[in-house]
Amino acid sequence: xxxxxxxxxxxxxxxxxxxxxxxxxxxxxxxxxxxxxxxxxxxxxxxxxxxxxxxxxxxxxxxxxxxxxxxxxxxxxxxxxxxxxxxxxxxxxxxxxxxxxxxxxxxxxxxxxxxxxxxxxxxxxxxxxxxxxxxxxxxxxxxxxxxxxxxxxx
Amino acid sequence: xxxxxxxxxxxxxxxxxxxxxxxxxxxxxxxxxxxxxxxxxxxxxxxxxxxxxxxxxxxxxxxxxxxxxxxxxxxxxxxxxxxxxxxxxxxxxxxxxxxxxxxxxxxxxxxxxxxxxxxxxxxxxxxxxxxxxxxxxxxxxxxxxxx
Numbered sequence: 260x261x262x263x264x265x266x267x268x269x270x271x272x273x274x275x276x277x278x279x280x281x282x283x284x285x286x287x288x289x290x291x292x293x294x295x296x297x298x299x300x301x302x303x304x305x306x307x308x309x310x311x312x313x314x315x316x317x318x319x320x321x322x323x324x325x326x327x328x329x330x331x332x333x334x335x336x337x338x339x340x341x342x343x344x345x346x347x348x349x350x351x352x353x354x355x356x357x358x359x360x361x362x363x364x365x366x367x368x369x370x371x372x373x374x375x376x377x378x379x380x381x382x383x384x385x386x387x388x389x390x391x392x393x394x395x396x397x398x399x400x401x402x403x404x405x406x407x408x409x410x411x412x413x
Numbered sequence: 414x415x416x417x418x419x420x421x422x423x424x425x426x427x428x429x430x431x432x433x434x435x436x437x438x439x440x441x442x443x444x445x446x447x448x449x450x451x452x453x454x455x456x457x458x459x460x461x462x463x464x465x466x467x468x469x470x471x472x473x474x475x476x477x478x479x480x481x482x483x484x485x486x487x488x489x490x491x492x493x494x495x496x497x498x499x500x501x502x503x504x505x506x507x508x509x510x511x512x513x514x515x516x517x518x519x520x521x522x523x524x525x526x527x528x529x530x531x532x533x534x535x536x537x538x539x540x541x542x543x544x545x546x547x548x549x550x551x552x553x554x555x556x557x558x559x560x
């Protein structure tokens with residue numbers, strides 16, 4: 260499954276239908292179709308805009324914003340999707356968590372298959388910043404995730 | 414960059430979006446409640462924003478704009494201007510009538526023309542002037558409360 264996390268928003272692009280089934284068995288999490296990808300329930304049908312105080316998902320938005328994709332709104336508000344609570348939360352919620360990626364030849368290797376955005380990350384024990392997103396390949400057979408890129412929050 | 418347009422209101426320079434109905438979610442369980450009218454801080458008002466108004470709120474990137482529906486202002490303004498012009502026309506007609514009367518050039522004596530009197534015309538002119546003043550006051554009031 261190709262996984263694209265942008266500004267705390269998860270999009271999964273399976274190479275086959277069976278990958279979604281494997282994903283469900285592996286993580287005990289359902290994925291739902293949205294546009295041309297699959298995503299978590301809590302990220303379904305999010306608006307592409309936010310207004311201060313008006314719930315974005317279930318979390319009151321912090322800024323007025325209109326963008327092209329819900330991930331743009333999440334970036335503007337400093338939100339990430341929490342895999343733990345299945346809610347959209349401020350990225351700072353995970354500031355105390357950290358993850359260290361191993362630098363491979365053409366990829367970063369993650370110690371976890373699904374990585375929570377908002378945590379502090381390092382590559383080869385060198386701190387890089389707060390994780391906003393990543394692109395990679397989640398191999399449900401090998402049960403490993405290979406990241407082709409990682410993105411820090413600005 | 415996309416934008417979002419919502420119905421809104423403005424009162425005393427405070428812009429708010431109108432209440433939104435609950436959104437229908439394809440799957441049950443996720444709360445999507447109706448939301449009440451909410452202020453839009455830092456919205457740029459593309460109007461005078463003095464009088465209370467309805468209009469639209471546009472979210473564009475990190476910017477928010479409010480465009481009031483000023484058609485009411487425009488209609489009222491035009492009505493006041495038409496009323497004022499009507500009164501001016503009435504006054505001019507009365508002035509013309511008075512001059513015509515004066516131009517009768519009374520000669521006096523038996524069988525001559527009646528001595529003209531313009532009192533009624535002057536009264537009508539004064540009335541028209543008062544109406545024009547009233548229309549001007551209404552326009553000034555409107556100017557101070559434009560949406």
